[in-house]
Each structure stands twice: as structure tokens, then as C-alpha cells.
Amino acid sequence: MTLDNFNLSSSDREIINSFADKNAFPHTVLIEGSTPQERTDFANFLANMILCASDGKKPCGICRACIKCAANSNPDIKAYGEDKSGSSFKVELSREIRQDAFVLPNDSDKKVYILKGAQNMNDSSENALLKILEEPPRFDFFILTCESKNSMLDTILSRSSVISLGEAKREFSPQAVETAEKIALSLIGTSELATLEALSQLSAKKDMFEDTAECIKVIFTDCVKFKQTQINESAYCKTVERLCNRFSQKKLFSFLNIISRLELRFKQNANYNLLITSMCAELCDAVGK
Ligand SMILES: [Zn+2]
Incomplete structure (x- = not known):
């Protein structure tokens, strides 16, 4: 899988490639648009890029981190929340993440938190999370997924690099x-x-x-x-x-x-x-x- 598998604008694609080239990813990324499944797929892909140990193209697919990502068992990726409308993202969950954020990574020198359905956070959940987003430990990276960035507090947005997967689409049963x-x-x-x-x-x-x-x-x-x-x-x-x-x-x-x-x-x-x-x-x- 490559970046081309995702519906990204050419400028977003360029920016992500330059993050990878410099091995300098932003600590908070907000993924918006498309369907919940596509947002999750892209969040997983991006987490893999962040953890990949290769000096060349990321994800390389052959380093230890990549192999564990492919097996969906990388201990340095932690996923929370559910990206569907109507489910809640409670303040306790934000607090739990905040505490866990100070624990050192397992395998690599980085750790990625995937927070799905950030549109389901209420103000107190967002504010609890904000504390860790403001001053994250150097090894922590946060990927938030949501329907639209418009549903997020400005304080979260101002700390996030927003990547859009296009118009938001609902998934039906x-x-x-x-x-x-x-x-x-x-x-x-x-x-x-x-x-x-x-x-x-x-x-x-x-x-x-x-x-x-x-x-x-x-x-x-x-x-x-x-x-x-x-x-x-x-x-x-x-x-x-x-x-x-x-x-x-x-x-x-x-x-x-x-x-x-x-x-x-x-x-x-x-x-x-x-x-x-x-x-x-x-x-x-x-x-x-
Ligand atoms: Zn790799």
C-alpha cells in the first residue's frame, strides 16, 4: 500500500512525503472526510509511516515495525474510540490516554495513538486531551480521525496538521x-x-x-x-x-x-x-x- 491508495490532494501528498523524508512528523494529525473505514485505514497507514525504521521510502514493509504493523500487532500503536456517529468519546478515555502517554514506547523510539471518531468528543473530552497535545512527550504522536474538522474545538485544530480525504461520506448498514x-x-x-x-x-x-x-x-x-x-x-x-x-x-x-x-x-x-x-x-x- 502507498499514499496513492488514498484520496489525497497533491499538496497533502507532498507534505506527507516531506515529513517522511525528514523523519519529522507533526505530533498531532487530524484526518477528516470520506468514510469511517477509509479514515481508519489511512490512520493505520500513517502510523506505520511514523514508526517505520527505514532511512529510505516509508513504510518500507520489511523493517521490524512494518512487519508488526502488517500483522496488526505493533505494540507502539494504540487505538481508541469508534468512528461512527452516535458513539461517545468519554472524558475518562481522554484521561486514560493522557496517563498512558508518559509510558515509554515498547519496540521503537516512537509511539502512535489513533483516536477514532474525534467528532464524538464533547468539550470536556477535548479539553482533557488538549493538555497532552499541548506538550506531548517527544516520542508521542497522535492521529485523530473525524467526519469534519469543523466539529473540533479551535484549540485542538490549532495544534493539528489537518489532512483531508475528500468529502465526508456516511456508511450505511x-x-x-x-x-x-x-x-x-x-x-x-x-x-x-x-x-x-x-x-x-x-x-x-x-x-x-x-x-x-x-x-x-x-x-x-x-x-x-x-x-x-x-x-x-x-x-x-x-x-x-x-x-x-x-x-x-x-x-x-x-x-x-x-x-x-x-x-x-x-x-x-x-x-x-x-x-x-x-x-x-x-x-x-x-x-x-
Ligand atoms: Zn519499515
């Missing part, structure tokens, strides 16, 4: 994706029954609503992009293609508006069964069923 695609595709048919049936999967699972609605919005947004640019880069490209063959841009926009409006009502705690019924009626109405 396979079940939410399946239901979202089913609901969207049900609009193509002529019968209201298909939409009703697709929505019935959602009516029994209130906890799936937000994820599914967000995924439907991504699908319709990708449809509109495809209509405008004729480029289909969607993660749901087959569904997008079928929907675009059937519906005009105006219709796709109206579906998008319906879902956004219902999502808002969901957040305002509207009656759930009624909400699902409205979803079916409004979508079918917009199609003209």
Missing part, C-alpha cells in the same frame, strides 16, 4: 442499503403495492429509519448528479441508472424533498406509523400512481 434501494426502485413499477411492501420492512424497525432515509437521499442525490453530469459515480450505480431511465430530474428532486421533509418530522418525534403511511402516499402521489 447493509440492511439499510437493501431497504433504501428497494423503496427507491419500487417507485418504478405501476402499483402502489410494491412501495407499500418495501416500506413494510421499515415500519417494524424504527431504529432503521434514519439510516435508511439518509441512504435514500444519497441515492436520489446521486440520480440528480447523474442527470446533470452524465457521470454515474454512485455507490448504488445500478439503482441510480434504473431510476434515471424512468424519472425526470424534476421528479427525482421531488422525491428528495419528500424524504427530507419526512426525516425532519421523524426527528420531531412524529407518530411513526403515520409517518410511514405518509411516506408511501406522498411518494406514490409524486410518481403519479
Whole structure:
């Protein structure tokens, strides 16, 4: 794996290469954008670069540190937190990291902390962490991952080198994706029954609503992009293609508006069964069923 495997701007790539050439990495890096998985993958890659003992290209893949990184068992990399929305990054965790930070590295002369989901920190967690980021022991390096740097306190940002992996994207559960695609595709048919049936999967699972609605919005947004640019880069490209063959841009926009409006009502705690019924009626109405 190399830096080219990641969606980095050319300037970020140059900066990282120059850190590696001089073996002078910043003590705090904040990785933002893309999906939680890509942020974690890049954080692991960067941690490997920092620990690699080679004088040449990093990561070399053959030094002791690199071999342990490849086996996911480098004791000088410590990962904390979870990069998904809704999970919390408690102040106790920041305190634990602060204490651990003074312990010397195991194998190499450096130690890397990967703190996932920094957007889930509240102000007191960030402030507790800030104390160690302000004056870290010389052997400590911190890599924070978050959806967007805008969710972080300025005091943390001012101490971080920010690396962006592009626009933030949400990751949906396979079940939410399946239901979202089913609901969207049900609009193509002529019968209201298909939409009703697709929505019935959602009516029994209130906890799936937000994820599914967000995924439907991504699908319709990708449809509109495809209509405008004729480029289909969607993660749901087959569904997008079928929907675009059937519906005009105006219709796709109206579906998008319906879902956004219902999502808002969901957040305002509207009656759930009624909400699902409205979803079916409004979508079918917009199609003209
Ligand atoms: Zn190496």
C-alpha cells in the first residue's frame, strides 16, 4: 500500500512525503472526510509511516515495525474510540490516554495513538486531551480521525496538521442499503403495492429509519448528479441508472424533498406509523400512481 491508495490532494501528498523524508512528523494529525473505514485505514497507514525504521521510502514493509504493523500487532500503536456517529468519546478515555502517554514506547523510539471518531468528543473530552497535545512527550504522536474538522474545538485544530480525504461520506448498514434501494426502485413499477411492501420492512424497525432515509437521499442525490453530469459515480450505480431511465430530474428532486421533509418530522418525534403511511402516499402521489 502507498499514499496513492488514498484520496489525497497533491499538496497533502507532498507534505506527507516531506515529513517522511525528514523523519519529522507533526505530533498531532487530524484526518477528516470520506468514510469511517477509509479514515481508519489511512490512520493505520500513517502510523506505520511514523514508526517505520527505514532511512529510505516509508513504510518500507520489511523493517521490524512494518512487519508488526502488517500483522496488526505493533505494540507502539494504540487505538481508541469508534468512528461512527452516535458513539461517545468519554472524558475518562481522554484521561486514560493522557496517563498512558508518559509510558515509554515498547519496540521503537516512537509511539502512535489513533483516536477514532474525534467528532464524538464533547468539550470536556477535548479539553482533557488538549493538555497532552499541548506538550506531548517527544516520542508521542497522535492521529485523530473525524467526519469534519469543523466539529473540533479551535484549540485542538490549532495544534493539528489537518489532512483531508475528500468529502465526508456516511456508511450505511447493509440492511439499510437493501431497504433504501428497494423503496427507491419500487417507485418504478405501476402499483402502489410494491412501495407499500418495501416500506413494510421499515415500519417494524424504527431504529432503521434514519439510516435508511439518509441512504435514500444519497441515492436520489446521486440520480440528480447523474442527470446533470452524465457521470454515474454512485455507490448504488445500478439503482441510480434504473431510476434515471424512468424519472425526470424534476421528479427525482421531488422525491428528495419528500424524504427530507419526512426525516425532519421523524426527528420531531412524529407518530411513526403515520409517518410511514405518509411516506408511501406522498411518494406514490409524486410518481403519479
Ligand atoms: Zn519499515
